[in-house]
Amino acid sequence: MAQLLAPGTAAPQFSLPVTADQKLSLRELMGRPVILAFYPADFSPVCGDQMALYNEVLPEFQKFNAEMLGISVDGVWCHTAFAENRHLHFPLLADYEPKGEVARKYGAYRQQDGFCERALFLLDAQGKIVWNYLSPVSINPGADGILAALQDLSKK
């Protein structure tokens, strides 16, 4: 199991492709909470469920003004097909080249498998990690942990 970056750490900055000609930088989202969901792969049955679930729960995340980002080592074309297939309403970032570089910075890369851990991070409006969760790779972690962490953050 990877060692995830711990709460209290400043979240490493990154800029990753969301479409073939568009990049998204973490810096652009500062000023509001950000949920980072690293996941192994598009189209694997469990992931579909996890991203589909976050898609349904999105209005609840938005009540906390939080931004949701999915990150895997899949390329932008694969992400586009996946997002269209599942009608996803949040960005999927391609940690594709150099492969897994951002996941590695967060301690969320599975070297032996060559894909991301199923790892969640919540960043506060200043870009500090305030919560993380590492799920066994075969188990969809659900959204309860994220919502509880957002709740805690909103009380601070």
Add this chain to the structure above:
Amino acid sequence: MAALKVPITSEDHFQGDKDASLILVEYGDYECPHCGHAYPIVKAVQKHFGKRLGFVFRNFPLNQIHPDAEAAAETAEFAAANGRFWEMHDGIFENQDELGVPLLRELAQKLKLSAQSLDRALSGHEYAPRVKQDFLGGVRSGVNGTPTFFINGQRHDGSFEYEDLVEAIEAGSE
């Protein structure tokens, strides 16, 4: 391990003996093929345990991928308000291939419920708050897809094929 956060109350759709020592809760989506697959399995599991098992069904429609799931859930709640929840629940799963408003109206009529009242309930989203309440309670409890089962309050992360579910429920009774 995720645990059920919303206790079972008289508001729930409950099948079986109120004093059953084993309680199976399903969060399901009427359009989800996996829930359709689980439907006869749950029936068989209920038969296997008899009076020892109580079963609760709660709504968890994944609307972004299942366009008819919300209408189906609201129709089941409409039927519940008329005392016919389980007949509607079973009717929808047994005809899942044809799911859509025409099927829901037809099922309502078969249960001697007014299709016009159903139309009004659906267009006014009369039962949407109830469905939403189930959904949000499920999210808080760690529901991570459909179907998600809880056995005596603990999320069941394993397979829900008949043998596996029976075994997990037996284990929950210890």
